[in-house]
Structures are given as structure tokens and as C-alpha cells.
Amino acid sequence: MLAILSTLFCCVPTGIVAIYFAAKVDSLALAGNRHLAREYSDKAKVWSIVSISLGLCFMAFYFAMAVIGTVFH
Numbered sequence: 194m195l196a197i198l199s200t201l202f203c204c205v206p207t208g209i210v211a212i213y214f215a216a217k218v219d220s221l222a223l224a225g226n227r228h229l230a231r232e233y234s235d236k237a238k239v240w241s242i243v244s245i246s247l248g249l250c251f252m253a254f255y256f257a258m259a260v261i262g263t264v265f266h
């Protein structure tokens with residue numbers, strides 16, 4: 194769920210990577226490969242956090258540029 198939200202609202206390229214890893218978790222767990230499922234789950238979480246962080250950085254940059262543009266216009 195976090196991977197999908199981070200893709201929709203933050204940064205699409207890194208969010209897609211998070212969705213990829215998250216999509217593999219259930220099938221790996223059902224196949225009995227719990228160690229690899231846990232690894233993919235952790236990777237999905239990391240990529241989701243990266244996506245959210247990049248999204249926040251882009252938003253802060255955009256806001257700063259908007260403020261600078263109105264101040265110096």
C-alpha cells in the first residue's frame with residue numbers, strides 16, 4: 194500500500210521500483226521462501242521511503258522557487 198501511495202503522490206520512477214518489490218512478496222511467501230519475501234519487503238519499504246523523500250524534496254524546491262519568484266518579480 195505504501196509503495197502505491199508513494200508512487201501516486203511522490204516520485205513515480207522510484208515508486209515503480211517499490212511496487213515491483215512489493216508485488217513479489219506475497220507469491221514468495223506462499224511459495225515458502227520467507228527469507229526472500231522478507232528481503233523484498235524490506236527493499237519495497239526502502240524504495241517507498243526514497244520515493245517519499247524525493248517527493249518532499251521536489252515539493253520543497255518547487256515551493257522555494259515559487260517564493261523566490263514572487264519576491265523578486
